[in-house]
Amino acid sequence: MNETDNHQLIIDISRDMVAQIAPQELPLFRAQSQAYFDDPAEALKQPVGQDGMLEFGAGEAVVFVTPIVLALASEIVVFLSGEIRTSFAKQSADLVGDLVKKLFKRFRTGKEQPPALTDAQLAQVRTIAYQKARQLKLAEAQAALLADALVGGLAVTHP
Amino acid sequence: MTEAPTAARRARLNPFIFPADTQMRFMLLIVAVLGAGVFSYFYLYTAIAGAQYTRDLIACQDAAAALYPHDLAAQIATREACVEPLEQAQAAWIIGGTLLLFATGAIVYWRTPARKIRLSRLTPLTDEDAPDVIVYVAEICREIGLGRAPLLMWNPLDPVKRGVAFGRLGCSYVALSGGLVTQFYTDRPAFRAVVLHELAHLRNADTDISYFAVAIWQAFVLVALAPFAIGLLATLLRALDDLGLVLNLAWRAAVLAALVYVTRSAILRTRELYADVRALSWDGAGGALDRVLAQLSGTRAGRWPALLAMHPDPTIRRRTIEQTHRLLHMGGWEAFGTGFATMLACANLFTLFALLLPSRQEGLAAALALLLCAPLAAGYLVIGGWRGVFASWAHGQPAPNATRLALGLGLGMLAGQLAAYYTAIQSLAFASPAARSDAAGFYLLWSIVLLASLVCLQRWIGETAAVWLDVIRTPGGLRRALIAAILVTAGLLSAWLGVLLRAQIVGEVSAQLLLSAPLTALDSPPLLLGLACLWALPLAAWLRRGESAAPTIATWMLLDSTASAPAHPPCSPLHPGLALRYGLAAGLAFSLLIVLARVGLRLAVPEEIRGTERFFTLFVYGQLGLAALLQAGAAMATAARLPHAGIAHGIFAACIGGSLIVAGILASSLLFGGTLSLAVVGSIFAQIVNAGALLSLPAATCAAALAERQRRRRQPDKRPAQLAQG
Secondary structure, rough: OOHHHHHHHHHHHHHHHHHHOOOHHHHHHHHHHHHHHHHHHHHHHHOOOOOOOOOOOOOOOOOOOOOHHHHHHHHHHHHHHHHHHHOOOOOOHHHHHHHHHOOEHHOOOOOOOOOOOOOHHHHHHHHHHHHHHHHHHOOOHHHHHHHHHHHEEEEEEOO | OOOOOOOHHHEEEEEHHOOOOOHHHHHHHHHHHHHHHHHHHHHHHHHHHHHHHHHHHHHHHHHHHHHOOHHHHHHHHHHHHHHHHHHHHHHHHHHHHHHHHHHHHHHHHHHHHHHHHHHHHEEEOOOOOOHHHHHHHHHHHHHHOOOOOEEEEEOOOOOOOOEEEEEEEEEEEEEEEHHHHHHHHHOHHHHHHHHHHHHHHHOOOOHHHHHHHHHHHHHHHHHHHHHHHHHHHHHHHHHHHHHHHHHHHHHHHHHHHHHHHHHHHHHHHHHHHHHHHHHHHHOOOOOOHHHHHHHHOOOOOOOOHHHHHOOHHHHHHHHHHOHHHHHHOHHHHHHHHHHHHHHHHHHHHHHHHHHHOOOOOOOHHHHHHHHHHHHHHHHHHHHHHHHHHHHHHHHHHOOHHHHHHHHHHHHHHHHHHHHHHHHHOOOOOOOOHHHHHHHHHHHHHHHHHHHHHHHHHHHHHHHOOOOOOOHOHHHHHHHHHHHHHHHHHHHHHHHHHHHHHHHHHHHHOOOHHHHHOOOHHHHOOHHHHEEEEHHHHHHHHHHHOOOOOOOOOOOOOOOOOOOOEEOOOOOOOOHHHHHHHHHHHHHHHHHHHHHHHHHHHHHHHOOOHHHHHHHHHHHHHHHHHHHHHHHHHHHHHHHHOOOOOOOHHHHHHHHHHHHHHHHHHHHHHHHHOOOOOHHHHHHHHHHHHHHHHHHHHHHHHHHHHHHHHHHHHHHHOHHHHHHOOO
């Protein structure tokens, strides 16, 4: 999967999550995702609210969820790519990208037999997502919500 | 004034019926920058071209002495003609520097929107991103009747919940942060409150003022203060002997810079308070503005951080939207700053115009400087006085103490004069301690006269406000009355300051010279007109007494149109008839006394003495003195008797008395064989009435103040408004 496709996958996944857990940030999504891919470290910084001259006053700053979701989605896509690559070691890179996509429910048409993640893999995805969110200084409850939303979007193999 | 019912305390007063502090402080800033800029460029010229200038002056003197070694008058005239182009070149240099300062400020202001958009990373808010926000803001603009909707910008990456209104003439923007846009979905009332606040800045027309204030401060630092500091340093490095001059100028420059900076910060703070009140008037008591303000972080504690802060403390903002009358009070320190800037600019401009104009036009130079600067001080006195009186009138409280404003302004004027460039140079020129102590003694007396006259003027302003507030029915009527009061006060203040400044210059040279010129000074038709306005403007309200008062205070005087308007206070009566009677009595008494005096002098003093010029002069001064005393007596009696508008009634009584006194003088002159001419009659009239009015103003002010104190002591349980009804 080339970089553009990779970014688009991350954007699509992230938009769904933002729509679910922070819909008020949807108007900002386009600009925030563009800023994230331009400079992820800068986008993940949380600036302190400063009293700008001639502005309303030193208001509080909101914690934008969008960059964190983008970071989480990036991390998970990398993890899943690795898992798929391990399982299908001899397949081409494009095929791996397709397979990673189909792990997410939103990209399934319902006709094909989806690749599956085991419970252990899902738990690992959740852990990665949760730890990443906490690393980015998101509150516990919100990090858990994000991780659950991400996992909820993945297809699961039921025995 | 009479007591208004308690309902007035519940309804919030509308501060927008008077000029806002934002606009007034902006005028103060412009005058302060003008004075400070001229100060800086005076010194810079001296630093750069001073040596050559001095050489040229000496050359002129030497040439004049060589041409006319025995004719001093011709020498002086020749020297003046030689020096004039040098002085005009210096003046042109200083004017050029000052224009550069303001032009730089204008350029910075003009480029500010582009710079702000670039630095804040703003982009236009489009339908693609947030169409419902755009529609909502457009609806708000229609709802509040904003003539021209601003361009919406945003920074979607900014998490702080903030908005800002900015722009330049003809083009306004409102920028929203990403954090604020999310609030549109999570807390709509809070979003609305912030947007209304920003739109209020546009409605209050304070964005241009604020951004120009910031720009002019930056220009002042760059184009005036920095070169000034470099020039001072260079002077010091060149010659350590000049340390006295450097220190003399340095502390003054520091004070001027502080004045400009503090005034700029005050503008930025004030605009927020007015925008909060305007937003509240649109959003209503049920809006979220108070809640949003409660969430803001406060400024650092302490007087100095508060003075330098660019935002008012949120506690003050919340208190102000609840008690809007707080915007109507003007502090003593503000009056001090106004007086300081006025006199500083006036003194520096006088020095500049004296260089620019041909020789011996110092009177014109002073008049021009005063006409440019005195209206600021007059505006502050009038608007500050009227606002304070309105707040107490509407709340049924005693009129505010006029003394604090007047003393603040006067002390500021004295300080401003000390900070002027000419004073800095002159203070190094005194040769002896004796000369210094003589000048200090005269200056102390002069200062007392200045302060006392300002107190009298401020009390008159308060009286005029009280009288007119009883009869004003429309916002247009209030505007016209304010304009009239400002014009009269500006004219009187300019004329009076001109007299005082001339007296200061002459008196510092010779007190005897000062005492020999009062008749000439009093023979002034413009002064006559100005003093007549002191009674005409307040008593003109008597002509409107026939109109029946509305049952309630006008709703346009209140911020809450839905609140029940309190009852209109009953109008306190004016008594011009009583003042007329006292004036007539003074006039008749004088006429009788002058006839008796003339008869007595004819009998007691020989003809050869009565025919001398010295006797004639003594007689004229004696006549003038008696006339002035009787007029002042009539004024005091009137002012003490009437609890309402005592000063105006008193001066009216004095003028009536003065007119009758003039008739008495002319009649007695004809009776004893004298002749008359129209010019002489005009001069006598102006001298008598002006002298009487000038003495009556402080006399009536003191009498009114003492009488009011007596009334309060006799009836401590009654409110002042009840005491005023007798």
